[in-house]
Amino acid sequence: MSFPKLLAALACALSLWVAMPSHADDAGGLRAAIGVERARAPAPHYPRAAFEPSRALQSVRLSPDGRHVAYLRQRGDQRSVWLLPTAGGVARQLLARTEADELLWSRDGRWLFVKARRSLLSLSIEGGSGVRITLDNPRAVIRVDPSQPAAVVLRERVRTSTGERWPVVRRDAHGRRTLLRDDDRFVHDVALDAQGKLVALLRFDGDHDALYRVDAAGGLRELARWNVIREQATLLAATPQGDLFLDGDTGGNFRRVLRVDRDGVLHTVHADPRGEADLDQVVLDPATQLPAVVSYRSTVAATYGLGAAQAQVAAIGKRFPGRDIGIGIGDGPDAYWLVSERASTLRDARWHLYDPRSGRIRRILEQDAEAAQPLPEAALARKLPFAYRASDGMLVRGFLLLPPGKDPARVPLVAFVHGGPINHFRADDYEGIAQLLANRGYAVFESNFRGSTGHGRDYALAPHGDYGNGRVQQDIVEGTRWLLAHGVGDPQRVGITGHSFGGYSTLLGVTFQPELFKVGVAGAPPADFGWSMRWLHEFGNQGARPDRSLAASMRLLGLDVDDPASYAHLRAQSPLANAGKLRRPLLLLAGGEDRTVPIREVISYAAVLRHLGKDVSLYVEADGGHSPSEPLPREAYVYLMETMLHRYLGGARPDAPSPKLRDYLKPSLRVVSNDVDFLPKR
Template identity: 60%
Template structure:
């Protein structure tokens, strides 16, 4: 359920029109009609066990060496991971590190070292199996890995915060493969990113200026010259400093610049003029990933995944990337580039029906493809594609004429017109659903539900204008309307049974679930809300003041919310959000609701969730409450993750129909008995029996 991290964010909002609106009876697109017919004609998918959707992927990180001669990968091995090295010329992989907690690996530029980033440490390992050392992360210095140092043969950049007599200062430190440290920059302000020249000097940095971010050139004497002023929703990442003094970056700065609406690849010329190198040629999606030439640092491959996934070559790589894409029609590809005309490239084949990517080595000299990382141990447990639902990109017109984007998952072999329909709402809300695999949505589709995922206005991934199109109307207005109107549009197209419609989501998606049941009970018959804020104004104020985002030195959340007209420190905004909250309108709630939360959540305070559930209980409303003791914003351990899916399935099956859930095993039964704080009739069989004195 790693997708929770994408679906959950720092949260914010509420919304919905209480008066029902009927979407115009527009014809579905030909692609949608064809997709419905194609999925209906397929055999019914076998019912897969819940554990197949927990996204326990075998490979945590896969990276091609700069010379294209090795593929390094982290493979899950029980409670830890192992680091393997596979020669691309052929032969068997060998183990470099038998046990590691690393989540990400980086190659040194010279291809001789691997940097393994774990939550609390950085391990440095020789590609020949020799040497190695461990550097602690976190601690009193709050040390973090920033990125690979592109100016050195083998080094990374670290960001540190140190206490001084006058407060705190930030440091950017280079650490080479032997542990040698070099202080590159110290600053009283939070430095987001840096660019280094060929001699390893910091020549540009992005820094928080107290109420905005800014890009500065670093002059020879160390002083700064601001060259770009960034609004709170404008972001950039520095990619490289070129010999001519230009800077390569990705981001969406400069709303007045050509293509400024979308996240794109940019060049800041020596005269500080901003030029677009690449943006989505369809003008639909933000840049998702960028691949650089390992030697020159020039951008070569760009991927966009907010709508139909597409990958493009840049400059000299255009022909090669196009040739690769033709070999994978209808697929999402990710390309890693080897240095030199004879170096192999690494291609990841992805799709909404592939839980794990398929990995291929591509020879640009002759176009040959060779499958790698496909041994039974790696591929074990991955659901067959025929059992999963195709994710179809859709768009529809909202009642104010704006085109809203999203996705639809259609269960194979199911008549979409007679199937229950579930609106699956993403977290954030400054987040978005992508075109790839989604474990929760595929789980629901495998149980026979048509799943609708709206990238409502206010979502990112579709350009800054799309994000700002909400105009702060996260109360009883436009954002929730986009979700509601999308459901009604699908019903008007003959997709979904209008008598069996539910809504589910986590974080902001959970908040949207509460709104849907509160203000649209005629449409939504049941809801499942994970870690939902019940009063958005209070939740945002708490998050800024006391939550995980409250102690960040850039304080970016506070300024972001103000830009989105969601500043909960403003009394009028706070009052508006409170008045429109599910908590203030709890008397309107009468649909069955399942709420799940973590006892140590630092994004949505557990006491806020508990207070809302207690309010519903006192009013005699149908509610079930499942709490993971010590759990964070999203479940991580296997049993709590399975409990999340089981509880969701149980709730939806009872009220929307579908197959009865697979009975829980002993560990899951014990978990439910212990942690169902409040059990509705749907969960009576799994709740703890009260003691006589209770």
């Protein structure tokens, strides 16, 4: 069967699947999709580096007038700023070197704000000089000012003898500073009118968030308040009539587009038509500053237009069936729109220009993307969504990736657990590790266990603090068993892996479910989740969050580490307290400068296991953070994972490490199991 026919067959299977009632699990739909995957041609073996996201193009942004596309281009270690005219012609370089990770357009389309972690540079697209603004906190940039030709709204942090204050200021492209508000509370977001006056703000008020209208004298009138995590909102825009638009879940279960009228009454503007996903992204019309495009990304990715944009967005969607599309709108009837195309089988996004007048679509930036040598989609695993019933009756979501052309009952199965736990796997996200494992012959199970985001507030809060060897872990275990019962995976060759919270789940799996999981690979794993959460709050990189919301968030998740009973429960069920029960081989991967999970916790756990005579290996990236960020440490991470899984589950043998990788690994492997040869002789 040809690749286009296979795509059509898969689309048909998925369309039938999506139509299934939400009260049933997805055994039938999964069976149909598996049949399509099994009929595909087997994929060639690709080198590890081929699965590495290229980062060749980053922060691709359309100007408000639709005349230019700006982007960050990465070549080796050098990142630069480029500008492409949408009417045609070649791109030109605006800035040869930058450490920025985000580009923001001014309202007039004549300036770019180039944002790095601690600085903001204004850059004229016509070649004029701008200014560099030092940012005194990582969350300093609130938004581009929609009321001014070229300005941004910033949040400053001022420490005083009695605490700290949070001035909200405007900085224009030439550096001029205008104070908009001086507040003693952390201001999350603001809305401005056409004259640049502050008309609304959202701030953290001790133990909750609150939305206020701001009068001409700076006085505040509270419109709504909500608990952190339990309800969330972001200000989108203010209309001349005094309405406020929000992205939030207040007053309901799912995040959606909301409108608050002048009387403070809340109205839903748009919610997921399928009734299962949180709002993921909102795009504002550059002319009206009102919501124009909305996207939902959980079980499936779907994008819709609002108002005048509805027909155009629908037309674009028909051109990219089965894809996750993002849309940037240009202002004016002759302005181009920017379309991003993503899929779980696309390592790097594809970029297109859409002409609303003719309906024509033209691909752009293709040469930059192709320079990174993307893998052919025909060789990559499709991400198959499904749902399964947990033992308590709750419907749990997940995804399955299968090696093309293989009998799914005869391949090893790996449970791949996401971090967070406030996070989730998305339908059309490309995940390099999952794709590499599928290429090596593994079936990969991704569980969006209860506690995951993207499926509404009730789903995210469903664990009620049971993050030990309890309900959350059961969702992962039961999903793995559900797949085995439906003919996916060899029951004698099942492993578990993950990073951060996923690493913690891995430790739980090999400790408490050794009859199921035969091996574990855990990245940056907390060995005692309660202790780790307390440390993170008091000393870690999130403990100093200026809105002081981390403790409140943890309490709402049932993780109140100041509560003796909650702390004792997590402690009693921790992998550290139950280290003596570990009976399966385990590989630990960690960063020496991790400020989320301290390295001492991982090393201490490894030492306890070694003292007990357990089969454990430990790799430490000496100067690494919470996750490996550079190419060589990332390759080391996946090579060690490949080696461990090959040894105990029988997947494809990993490619031998290069001399450079061998030299890097030698001092980084602190503890090595006698049964695993991580550095085979050449």
